[in-house]
Amino acid sequence: MTGALIAISIVFIVVVAVAAITLSYHRLQRHRADAVALAGYRRLAEEAAAAQTDIRAQLASFDVRLAEIEKLLKDIP
Secondary structure (H helix, E strand, O other), rough: HHHHHHHHHHOOOOOOOHHHHHHHHHHHHHHHHHHHHHHHHHHHHHHHHHHHHHHHHHHHHHHHHHHHHHHHHHHHH
């Protein structure tokens, strides 16, 4: 009886170890996929920030032009 119990225990330990390794592997793969997605989001956020800076510069230029146009229109009798 003890020989069978030892054999069953060994098989159980091996099965649990294989299950733990498989679970860890899948978690690692999920983590890698999340890291890739986050890198994509980070790149997208950087591009959006750069675009926003460009838009702000254009708006400042438009403000200057608009002020010049308003001054010109006020000077016309």
